Structures are given as structure tokens and as C-alpha cells.
Amino acid sequence: MRRSWRTAWITGAGSGIGRALALELARRDVRIAASGRSPAKLHALVAECPAVTAFPLDVTDREAMRTAVTEIEQRLAPIDLAIFSAGVWRSVGVSAFDAAPIAAAMQVNYLGVVNGIDAALPSMLARGSGQLALISSIAGYRGFPRTAAYAPTKAALISLAECLKPELDRKGVAISVVNPGFVATPMNADSKGPMPFIISAEDAAKRIVAGLERGSFEIAFPWQMVLIAKLFRMLPNPLFFWYLRRRRAARSS
Numbered sequence: 001m002r003r004s005w006r007t008a009w010i011t012g013a014g015s016g017i018g019r020a021l022a023l024e025l026a027r028r029d030v031r032i033a034a035s036g037r038s039p040a041k042l043h044a045l046v047a048e049c050p051a052v053t054a055f056p057l058d059v060t061d062r063e064a065m066r067t068a069v070t071e072i073e074q075r076l077a078p079i080d081l082a083i084f085s086a087g088v089w090r091s092v093g094v095s096a097f098d099a100a101p102i103a104a105a106m107q108v109n110y111l112g113v114v115n116g117i118d119a120a121l122p123s124m125l126a127r128g129s130g131q132l133a134l135i136s137s138i139a140g141y142r143g144f145p146r147t148a149a150y151a152p153t154k155a156a157l158i159s160l161a162e163c164l165k166p167e168l169d170r171k172g173v174a175i176s177v178v179n180p181g182f183v184a185t186p187m188n189a190d191s192k193g194p195m196p197f198i199i200s201a202e203d204a205a206k207r208i209v210a211g212l213e214r215g216s217f218e219i220a221f222p223w224q225m226v227l228i229a230k231l232f233r234m235l236p237n238p239l240f241f242w243y244l245r246r247r248r249a250a251r252s253s
Contacts, residue, residue, distance in 0.1 A: 003131060003174070003213050005080035009033040009072055011059050011116055012054075012086030016185035018116070019133060020205035021083055028209070033072040033079070036086065059086045059112030065119040070223030073123060081212065082120040084113040087153075087217040089187045093146040095178035102149045109153035113160070121173070128172035133212055134161050138179045138220060138229040145244065154179075165217060174215055180204050181225030197224045 004134035005166070010016035014036035022032045022045060032052040034042050042054035057071060058065040058198050072079060088108045090101040115136055124130030138153030139147055168175050182195035183204045199222060211219030220226040232240060 003215055004028075005030050005131070006029045007072070007079055008081040008083060009035065009055075009069070009079045009085045009114065009120065010085060011035045011057075011114075012084070012135070013045065014023060014038045016085070016187055017180070017183060017201050017204050017208070018083070018085035019045060020201040021208060022087065023029070023049055024202070024209050025081075031076050033068075033076060035068060038061040049158075059084075059115055060107045061063075061113045062118060069123065071120040078123060079120055079130065081131045081133065082116060084111050084116040085133065085135040087135065087187065090149050091146045091163075092149040097148070102152075105149040105153050107125045109150070110156045110160075113157060117164075124173045125171055130172075131174040131176070131212065131215075132164075132168075133176045133178060133208070135160075135178045137206075138181050138225055140179065141229045141233040145248075151214055161217070165252040175238065176216060177218055178208050178211070178214055179218060179220040179226070180208075181222055181229070195224045 002228040005025070008030050010018050010022050010032060013022045013032075013034035016157070018036070022034050026032050026049045030051070032049070033055050034045055034052050035055045035057050036042050037055065037056070037058050039056045042056055046052045046054050053076060055068045057068050059065065069079065086108055088103065088105050092098060093102055093198065117132060134157045136157040139151045140158045143151050158177055158179070162174055165175050182198040184198055184200050189193065204221070207221045208219055235243070
């Protein structure tokens with residue numbers, strides 16, 4: 001059975017995948033509650049799309065998230081679909097290891113999602129319906145150099161979704177974990193590394209919505225990057241780390 005929604009709450013809606021999802025869902029006549037840290041970006045989104053209502057907040061503030069859900073359900077309607085898309089990226093490796101960006105990324109990328117579930121889930125459980133979507137990444141499949149502030153947060157989201165799914169199924173609430181490859185967003189606009197099979201945020205949004213409509217647990221794309229990433233996940237550790245050494249040697253030669 002294909003799912004449909006009347007009201008969706010999206011965090012990280014000011015830019016990137018979150019913004020593209022707000023516009024894609026609005027085109028399907030879904031009322032959008034858009035949250036993010038930048039009121040200016042949210043107001044620009046509202047100006048572009050009247051189906052969007054702005055609820056500015058910081059996802060690391062648990063009480064603000066709870067207050068937002070109360071306001072959304074009072075002003076709009078019960079939340080049918082909650083998409084947690086807020087995220088940050090910073091390259092961190094051994095030579096410049098720093099706990100601060102790692103902690104900040106965990107606060108936004110992982111605990112920001114936990115705060116969102118904490119806020120949205122009670123109403124869904126009371127109704128026996130609803131859908132949660134966690135925007136993770138194929139970076140959560142394996143740890144690569146210089147992703148110490150990012151990959152662990154995405155791995156944690158994948159694990160969290162797996163932990164929650166069996167109980168949520170029994171309660172009538174669906175959960176999906178979204179694992180994109182490279183997507184052209186402001187977060188990686190300054191990246192100097194290769195980004196094979198990169199797609200636009202608009203393309204990503206269409207793929208995500210299609211997967212959510214199907215009720216898929218894992219929504220991963222593009223297939224080329226997913227295949228590569230899952231093969232890496234299957235490699236025995238000695239072979240995986242041998243590959244990384246060879247890759248580094250090839251780049252430095």
C-alpha cells in the first residue's frame with residue numbers, strides 16, 4: 001500500500017536535501033512545517049512555496065523541538081511524516097584530530113534526530129500511525145579517512161533505525177533510514193575530493209519521497225555508490241585496510 005501524508009515536519013529545511021524535500025512534498029499537496037536554524041532561509045522558502053510554514057529552531061535544543069511539535073499540531077494538523085534532515089560536515093583526521101567538531105557533529109547529526117523522534121513519536125504512538133525518516137548516508141556503512149566527525153554519526157543513525165523498527169512496526173509507526181551517496185548541497189560545495197555519481201538535491205528528494213511512499217525501511221541511492229559502499233562493508237577488515245593503504249600510496253605517488 002502506498003503511503004500518503006497530509007502534514008510533514010522537516011528539519012534542516014533551510015537548504016540542501018531538506019529544502020528540496022519540502023518543495024517536492026508541497027507539490028504533492030502536503031502541508032509542510034519547515035524547521036531550521038536560519039529564519040531568513042525558512043522565510044525565503046515560505047515566500048517560494050505557500051504550502052510551507054516556518055518553525056525556526058535548533059535541533060540540539062530538545063525542549064524547542066517538543067514545543068515545535070506542539071505548535072505544528074495546533075496550527076496545522078497532526079504530523080503524518082517527520083523527516084530529520086539537519087546535518088553538518090567537517091573533515092577530521094588524525095593529523096588535526098579535534099574533539100570539538102566531532103562533538104558538534106554528534107549533537108546535530110545524531111542527537112538532533114533523537115530529539116526529533118522524542119518530540120514527534122508520542123503523538124504518533126497515541127494515534128497508532130505516522131512515519132519517521134532519518135536522513136543518514138552511505139558514509140555510515142564504513143569508516144574512511146578524514147570522516148571521523150561525520151561517518152560515526154551516520155552509522156549511529158542506521159543503528160538507531162534498526163533498533164527502533166521492530167517495536168515501531170507493532171505500534172503502527174513506520175520508520176525509514178535514508179542513505180544517499182554524494183548529493184550537490186551547500187554542505188559539500190567546498191569539497192575538494194572526488195564525488196562520483198553525484199546527483200542534485202532535487203533528484204535526491206524525488207528518490208526519497210518515492211521510497212517513503214513505498215514504506216521502504218532503507219532508501220539508498222544512487223545504486224552505483226550503494227553497491228560500492230556495501231561491498232566495502234562486506235570486506236574483511238584486513239582486506240579493507242589494505243585497500244585504503246594502496247589507495248593512499250597511489251595518490252601520493
